[in-house]
Amino acid sequence: MIPDSPALATLEAASSGAGGVVRLRCGGAWTVRGIAMLERELDAVAWPAQGDVVVDGSAISILDTAGAWVLHRTAGRLERQGRTVRIEGLRPEFASLLTLIASKALPLETAEAAGEPWLVRVGRDSWSALEAGAGYLAFVGESFLALLRVLREPHRIRWRAILHNVQTAGVDALPITGLLSFLLGIVIAYQGADQLQRFGANIFVADLVGISMLRELSPMMTAIIIAGRSGSAYTAQIGTMKVTEEIDALRTIGVPPLELLVLPKMIALVIVMPLLTVYTDVTGVLGGMIMAQWKLGVDMRAFLDRLDDAIVLSTYWTGLVKAPVFAMIVALVGCYRGFQVTGSAESVGTQTTMSVVQAIFLVIVTDAMFSIVFLWLEL
Numbered sequence: 001m002i003p004d005s006p007a008l009a010t011l012e013a014a015s016s017g018a019g020g021v022v023r024l025r026c027g028g029a030w031t032v033r034g035i036a037m038l039e040r041e042l043d044a045v046a047w048p049a050q051g052d053v054v055v056d057g058s059a060i061s062i063l064d065t066a067g068a069w070v071l072h073r074t075a076g077r078l079e080r081q082g083r084t085v086r087i088e089g090l091r092p093e094f095a096s097l098l099t100l101i102a103s104k105a106l107p108l109e110t111a112e113a114a115g116e117p118w119l120v121r122v123g124r125d126s127w128s129a130l131e132a133g134a135g136y137l138a139f140v141g142e143s144f145l146a147l148l149r150v151l152r153e154p155h156r157i158r159w160r161a162i163l164h165n166v167q168t169a170g171v172d173a174l175p176i177t178g179l180l181s182f183l184l185g186i187v188i189a190y191q192g193a194d195q196l197q198r199f200g201a202n203i204f205v206a207d208l209v210g211i212s213m214l215r216e217l218s219p220m221m222t223a224i225i226i227a228g229r230s231g232s233a234y235t236a237q238i239g240t241m242k243v244t245e246e247i248d249a250l251r252t253i254g255v256p257p258l259e260l261l262v263l264p265k266m267i268a269l270v271i272v273m274p275l276l277t278v279y280t281d282v283t284g285v286l287g288g289m290i291m292a293q294w295k296l297g298v299d300m301r302a303f304l305d306r307l308d309d310a311i312v313l314s315t316y317w318t319g320l321v322k323a324p325v326f327a328m329i330v331a332l333v334g335c336y337r338g339f340q341v342t343g344s345a346e347s348v349g350t351q352t353t354m355s356v357v358q359a360i361f362l363v364i365v366t367d368a369m370f371s372i373v374f375l376w377l378e379l
Contacts, residue, residue, distance in 0.1 A: 021052050022083075027059025030067025038067070042074055053078050058089030068094070068101045139336045143266065146258040161264035162271075169230040169265075170272030174279065177225055181280035184217060185209055185287030193295045202296040206306035209288030214311065214319045218280040220367050222273065223326035227359035231334035234265055235355040238338025239348040247339075257339075266331040273327035274320055281319070314379050322370055326363050333359040 024045075030038065055075065060067075075085045090098065150156050192208045238261055241247050250257050285307070292298040337355035341347045 021054055023054045023056060025056045025059065026071075027061070029062035030060055030070065031062055031064045032066035035066045035070060038070060042070070052084040053086070055085065055087040056089050057087060057094065060090065060094060063090075063094040063097060065097070065101065068098045071098060072101050135340075136333075136336055139339070140332055143258055143262050143332060143335075146256065147263055147266075150259060150263060156259065157267075158260065158264050161260070162268050165265050165268030166272055168233075169226065169268055170276060173226065173229060173272075173276060176229070177222055177276055177280050178283045180225065181213070181218060181221060181284040182287040184221060185213060185284035185289075186291045188212055188217075188284075189288040189291035190295060193291070197296065202292075202298050203302060203306050205288065205292045205296055205298060206303045207310040209285055209292070210307045210311050211315060213284040213288070214281050214315050216319070216367070216371075218284055219277045219319045219322040219326060220363060222276045222280050222323070223330060223363045224360050226269065226273065226276070226327070227330045227334075227363065228356050230265075230269070231330045231359045232352050232356050234331065234334035235338040235341075235352045236348060237261075238335055239341035239351055242339065242341045243343055243345070243348065261338075262331070262335045265335060266328060269327035269331045270324045274323040277320055277323040281316075318370075318374055318379050322367065325366060325370075329362050329366060330359045333362065 053075075055071070057063075057071070063071075071087070075087065078085050087095075087098070188209050189205050192205055193202075196202055196205055196208075238247070241261075247257050250260060289300055289303045292303055293300060334355050337351040337358070341351050
């Protein structure tokens with residue numbers, strides 16, 4: 001039985017012209033069990049400043065995937081230093097394994113990127129973010145130009161697609177949005193109950209629930225749910241169509257993809273998001289009212305009377321006006337990420353995740369901007 005221990009890497013320089021040839025003789029068992037020791041020995045080799053490298057693997061008795069990867073990585077590092085690397089003497093089965101590793105491995109530059117100066121990485125990431133932002137703005141502009149063209153020619157509006165998206169994004173979302181807003185209203189009333197009881201201000205739970213739900217929580221929570229539910233579906237649908245080259249087929253037959261795939265989704269969400277916001281307003285207040293009666297002893301009639309005094313028309317409209325803006329953000333981000341799919345199933349999953357994350361991020365940022373504007377307008 002051959003012992004499973006790594007070979008000692010020995011370095012022998014032989015004169016060959018001006019630069020010389022560096023010969024690295026490898027032997028023993030290059031396996032995963034001894035990979036740590038082997039890497040330390042290779043790192044300790046004192047490589048000359050110049051010269052080509054010949055790796056002699058004739059003495060290697062055992063070579064597994066880990067050992068082949070170390071051999072491939074070492075050769076790659078030397079080649080990036082401007083050397084010519086030749087690997088000789090390997091058994092045919094070891095050479096085949098090394099060739100397979102070289103064909104399947106990621107580019108070595110990816111692994112070395114972590115060693116770049118942090119300023120270089122920050123600059124590259126910043127430039128990538130700027131390019132992505134510019135691409136998104138261009139997509140938004142193209143979508144609104146397509147919308148203007150359709151509005152000038154109403155017969156081009158695809159009502160059937162719009163109604164289908166109203167069904168899937170709006171009607172089918174009623175159970176989940178209603179349940180979550182109902183529970184959110186219960187949580188708000190429960191958390192405020194203890195503090196209000198200390199001051200004998202039980203009745204003001206109606207102000208807490210009503211204002212928080214109508215102004216902020218209902219529109220934002222509805223947008224977040226739709227982003228995770230419908231926005232991800234838009235990305236997956238368009239991304240799959242791009243992988244199967246259906247998008248290219250639409251362009252070939254003269255059908256604009258934006259008019260067929262983007263505008264119906266955006267128009268449908270602009271229609272259903274305000275309606276869902278009103279629906280979640282009602283269910284959220286209902287949940288808070290039930291908790292107020294059970295925890296604080298505030299009956300429903302007193303709760304509604306106080307709610308009528310606390311809620312003014314501007315409170316209702318400041319929440320409702322956000323809904324169409326959130327709808328456009330969710331629809332455009334979801335569709336844009338779908339068009340960014342590069343042609344693989346992995347890309348579809350990656351873009352779907354990015355769609356949800358970016359849509360939720362932009363919804364929260366936009367909500368903060370609305371709050372600043374409303375504060376400035378004293379609404």
